[in-house]
Amino acid sequence: MNDMSPDGYTTADGRKIGKVLMEMKNITLRFGGVIAIKDISFDIREGEIRAIIGPNGAGKSSMLNVISGFYHPQEGQVYYRGEVRPSLRPYQVAQQGIARTFQNIALFEGMSVLDNIMTGRLTHMKAGMVAQAIWRGKAEKEEFENRQKVEEVIDFLEIQNIRKTPVARLPYGLKKRVELARALAAEPQLLLLDEPMAGMNVEEKEDMSRFILDVNDEFGTTITLIEHDMGVVMDLSDRVVVMDYGKNIGDGTPDEIRNNQAVIDAYLGVAHD
Amino acid sequence: MRTGVGLGCRDGVEAAGKPDWGGRHLAEQAEANDGYVSLPALLARNAKKFGASPAYREKEFGVWQTWTWLETAEEIRAMALGFLSLGMEKGDYVAIIGRNRPALYWSIVAVQSVGAIPVPLYQDAVADEMAHVLDNCGARFVVVGDQEQVDKVLEVQDRVHDIAHMVYLDPRGLRKYDHSRLHSMQDIQAEGRAAHERFEVDLAARIDALTYDDTCIMMYTSGTTGRPKGVVLSNRNVIETSKNTSEFDHLRSTDDTLAYLPMAWAGDFVFSIGQAYWTGFCVNCPESADTMMTDLREIGPTYYFAPPRVFETQLTNVMIRMEDAGRFKQWLFRVFMAHAKRVGPDILDGKRVSFWDNFKYKLGDLFIYGPLKNTLGFTRVRVGYTAGEAIGPEIFDFYRSIGISLKQLYGQTEACVFVTQQPDGEVRPDTVGVPSPGVELKISDDGEVFYRSPGVFVEYFKNPDSTADTKDAEGWVATGDAGFIEADTGHLRIIDRAKDVGKLHDGRMFAPKYVENKLKFYPNILEAVVFGSDRAFCTAFINIDLTAVGNWAERNNIAYASYQELAGHPEVYRMIREHVEEVNVSVAADEMLSGCQIHRFLILHKELDADDGELTRTRKVRRRFVEEKFGDLLTALYDGSSEQYTETEVTYEDGRKGKITATLEICDAAVQGGERMAAE
Numbered sequence: 026m027n028d029m030s031p032d033g034y035t036t037a038d039g040r041k042i043g044k045v046l047m048e049m050k051n052i053t054l055r056f057g058g059v060i061a062i063k064d065i066s067f068d069i070r071e072g073e074i075r076a077i078i079g080p081n082g083a084g085k086s087s088m089l090n091v092i093s094g095f096y097h098p099q100e101g102q103v104y105y106r107g108e109v110r111p112s113l114r115p116y117q118v119a120q121q122g123i124a125r126t127f128q129n130i131a132l133f134e135g136m137s138v139l140d141n142i143m144t145g146r147l148t149h150m151k152a153g154m155v156a157q158a159i160w161r162g163k164a165e166k167e168e169f170e171n172r173q174k175v176e177e178v179i180d181f182l183e184i185q186n187i188r189k190t191p192v193a194r195l196p197y198g199l200k201k202r203v204e205l206a207r208a209l210a211a212e213p214q215l216l217l218l219d220e221p222m223a224g225m226n227v228e229e230k231e232d233m234s235r236f237i238l239d240v241n242d243e244f245g246t247t248i249t250l251i252e253h254d255m256g257v258v259m260d261l262s263d264r265v266v267v268m269d270y271g272k273n274i275g276d277g278t279p280d281e282i283r284n285n286q287a288v289i290d291a292y293l294g295v296a297h298d
Numbered sequence: 299m300r301t302g303v304g305l306g307c308r309d310g311v312e313a314a315g316k317p318d319w320g321g322r323h324l325a326e327q328a329e330a331n332d333g334y335v336s337l338p339a340l341l342a343r344n345a346k347k348f349g350a351s352p353a354y355r356e357k358e359f360g361v362w363q364t365w366t367w368l369e370t371a372e373e374i375r376a377m378a379l380g381f382l383s384l385g386m387e388k389g390d391y392v393a394i395i396g397r398n399r400p401a402l403y404w405s406i407v408a409v410q411s412v413g414a415i416p417v418p419l420y421q422d423a424v425a426d427e428m429a430h431v432l433d434n435c436g437a438r439f440v441v442v443g444d445q446e447q448v449d450k451v452l453e454v455q456d457r458v459h460d461i462a463h464m465v466y467l468d469p470r471g472l473r474k475y476d477h478s479r480l481h482s483m484q485d486i487q488a489e490g491r492a493a494h495e496r497f498e499v500d501l502a503a504r505i506d507a508l509t510y511d512d513t514c515i516m517m518y519t520s521g522t523t524g525r526p527k528g529v530v531l532s533n534r535n536v537i538e539t540s541k542n543t544s545e546f547d548h549l550r551s552t553d554d555t556l557a558y559l560p561m562a563w564a565g566d567f568v569f570s571i572g573q574a575y576w577t578g579f580c581v582n583c584p585e586s587a588d589t590m591m592t593d594l595r596e597i598g599p600t601y602y603f604a605p606p607r608v609f610e611t612q613l614t615n616v617m618i619r620m621e622d623a624g625r626f627k628q629w630l631f632r633v634f635m636a637h638a639k640r641v642g643p644d645i646l647d648g649k650r651v652s653f654w655d656n657f658k659y660k661l662g663d664l665f666i667y668g669p670l671k672n673t674l675g676f677t678r679v680r681v682g683y684t685a686g687e688a689i690g691p692e693i694f695d696f697y698r699s700i701g702i703s704l705k706q707l708y709g710q711t712e713a714c715v716f717v718t719q720q721p722d723g724e725v726r727p728d729t730v731g732v733p734s735p736g737v738e739l740k741i742s743d744d745g746e747v748f749y750r751s752p753g754v755f756v757e758y759f760k761n762p763d764s765t766a767d768t769k770d771a772e773g774w775v776a777t778g779d780a781g782f783i784e785a786d787t788g789h790l791r792i793i794d795r796a797k798d799v800g801k802l803h804d805g806r807m808f809a810p811k812y813v814e815n816k817l818k819f820y821p822n823i824l825e826a827v828v829f830g831s832d833r834a835f836c837t838a839f840i841n842i843d844l845t846a847v848g849n850w851a852e853r854n855n856i857a858y859a860s861y862q863e864l865a866g867h868p869e870v871y872r873m874i875r876e877h878v879e880e881v882n883v884s885v886a887a888d889e890m891l892s893g894c895q896i897h898r899f900l901i902l903h904k905e906l907d908a909d910d911g912e913l914t915r916t917r918k919v920r921r922r923f924v925e926e927k928f929g930d931l932l933t934a935l936y937d938g939s940s941e942q943y944t945e946t947e948v949t950y951e952d953g954r955k956g957k958i959t960a961t962l963e964i965c966d967a968a969v970q971g972g973e974r975m976a977a978e
Contacts, residue, residue: 039474176359181470186588188360239471
């Protein structure tokens with residue numbers, strides 16, 4: 026583990042990284058007899074781009090699901106803003122300011138891009154069901170505010186031209202971007218991206234990388250991502266956690282990870298006992 | 299990121315309180331001269347005359363935002379004051395790069411207010427092209443749209459004349475940049491507003507000092523033949539031309555236009571600034587390049603302008619969608635379009651048609667033409683123009699037949715665009731109209747078209763040789779196009795670029811454009827380059843249109859993985875060969891040009907692209923370049939081989955280079971009257 030001050034550190038490109046936002050302490054997650062995550066600890070700091078990498082089946086997505094509150098680990102604690110987070114339901118986690126995208130796109134296919142992104146604002150809507158239905162007073166005002174926020178996100182991700190297009194008609198790369206838009210619309214403090222570049226061509230990957238960096242830069246959003254493309258991970262992230270067979274085999278800056286023997290073994294293969 | 303909706307409203311009110319920031323004095327001076335001598339003067343007039351009517355609209359965050367003339371004047375004033383506080387001097391050159399946005403249009407006039415000279419650049423130019431222009435004009439300031447342009451300018455700044463400051467509109471992604479010489483437009487305007495006491499008098503004096511013969515703007519030619527040249531246009535050129543042509547088409551201050559063509563193109567400048575300032579109409583900027591079609595529909599411009607390529611694309615899209623329509627709708631479309639083709643142009647020109655034809659046309663308007671125009675965004679078009687290149691007669695007739703008043707215009711940057719244009723009621727696909735008001739025409743002995751007008755440019759920047767080659771002492775300018783004036787109508791007909799018109803071996807005339815335009819009428823053919831000068835017969839490179847051919851492939855179950863694979867597919871070749879042979883039949887019908895039939899052709903494995911230098915930024919083919927670049931393919935067209943292997947370098951959008959390889963099939967096409975040719 027790298028040692029750094031509790032107040033944060035400064036990255037190579039001069040960005041200030043803040044205090045610990047979320048900390049995993051000795052997390053173990055089991056599905057029946059299968060151990061998906063074995064005694065893993067690491068932290069995520071405010072404003073950083075944190076990557077979780079590892080070979081297939083290493084437990085990365087499970088880890089993300091633990092962070093997002095979808096799975097509850099049998100052992101260990103999740104600290105969020107310095108406090109132990111109890112077992113929450115996913116919507117409660119969302120209310121805490123954590124948003125995510127999915128490995129297999131989970132959008133409402135029949136709805137327009139705009140409506141899909143609007144769903145990201147749900148946690149910010151306070152008006153009651155009746156008020157929403159008759160669309161008067163608070164509900165109307167809220168709708169305006171939320172629509173404005175959504176339009177800012179649309180502008181940010183440059184998807185103005187597909188605003189009214191049903192999601193089902195979009196190509197894969199754009200769907201991924203719409204998913205990111207929905208997560209951003211929630212104005213999260215922590216954004217979880219599950220393989221944001223999977224299945225993309227080089228150009229789409231470049232676009233997505235640019236957007237991820239811009240989100241971090243523009244809104245100061247902390248980002249945790251899982252990704253297979255090593256080039257992307259090494260270029261984007263400030264710190265990387267490497268998992269293999271549910272274990273943490275490395276944690277540090279991209280440079281440290283590149284030179285970590287355990288990581289090299291995991292990726293290039295080594296004879297197992 | 300800008301958050302305010304209807305930004306500038308408050309400031310506009312403020313400006314209303316003290317409207318005479320040099321404007322009053324200036325307007326008086328101009329009226330005494332019986333005319334306004336600069337665009338800032340026209341702006342002051344408009345702020346007074348049309349104060350509360352819309353001058354600019356832009357779609358931002360999904361909502362159309364409006365600036366009145368009064369607000370526009372205030373925004374421009376703040377910009378100009380900001381530029382003064384940055385140290386912009388009279389005579390400085392200021393490069394302006396970005397997509398069509400109100401603030402960039404304002405910056406042009408703000409730069410002029412200070413006494414400096416705006417130089418719009420093509421925003422999609424690769425860094426190398428940009429370096430040439432920046433260096434050539436010696437730009438001291440650069441105003442850009444966003445990070446992409448900032449990066450490009452930073453990349454080339456070592457290679458060019460000193461750039462003192464750069465101002466950007468969209469701050470996104472630029473936070474970490476070194477801001478010692480980089481400024482956001484918002485900050486510059488705020489600084490200008492804060493410093494207005496210090497600079498107000500100076501600014502008013504500078505605006506007053508502008509004369510009719512001062513440089514208004516410098517535009518770079520698209521460079522079909524070589525490096526772009528800077529065309530210097532004076533206030534007189536721009537204002538006289540705008541005045542004459544606005545009156546010619548009876549433009550009104552209530553008109554709306556959509557500004558989506560590159561700002562560096564002279565046409566966009568004259569329409570969106572020259573004529574807009576003269577007439578006082580509203581310029582609408584789309585949200586982004588991709589939303590242009592939606593925005594067009596929402597705005598419904600009354601004055602619309604597009605190069606033939608845009609009309610072709612729109613027509614292709616309509617045809618593709620019709621092919622997917624049900625059988626009844628297809629039948630309805632066919633029947634009514636046939637009717638429109640027969641009587642539509644006459645009805646548009648106000649000629650009398652029979653009662654039954656008129657009734658049937660009205661019915662068609664209800665079912666087909668009206669909804670079609672609505673879909674295309676042309677419902678309100680009162681004056682429509684196409685220029686830049688010759689338009690296929692079939693495409694031209696299509697739009698006119700459904701009741702869109704589309705006319706042709708022939709022009710050049712060197713003429714402030716307008717040389718000839720078609721008056722209402724005298725519109726034909728094969729001519730480019732009569733001389734615009736104030737323009738004189740003559741045809742030289744060897745067939746080249748010359749013109750003289752108040753719009754004729756001052757000079758090519760730092761290039762007296764070229765200036766002398768193009769413009770003679772009496773002010774006649776060579777167009778470089780071959781053409782003739784029709785004796786009975788006085789309309790000008792353009793045959794081709796004078797340089798491109800040549801002769802075949804047997805002495806028959808060769809005019810590539812003529813054949814290329816016929817080929818390009820087919821939705822499946824995006825671009826064609828015909829060769830034949832000083833050769834025994836004509837051949838052609840063909841670019842397929844991926845949208846149209848892709849759609850056709852889908853419906854016919856033809857699988858393909860890439861553009862290259864589709865372009866080389868035997869079925870595609872068969873289809874294109876049919877098109878070529880049909881064109882040959884039609885070419886053969888023309889006595890003079892029957893030698894231009896295409897004997898052999900091939901389908902290129904890549905789309906011709908401006909980034910690779912094959913097209914100009916205005917998307918005209920650079921014939922010589924294509925000839926050289928694909929020399930091996932050209933040789934193969936003439937040496938009788940049936941296929942040819944080739945390697946081509948391509949440039950990606952970010953400037954990196956790559957290489958694609960392909961083996962292209964070469965196809966023979968049947969020609970008409972072959973035996974006669976052999977006998978001769």
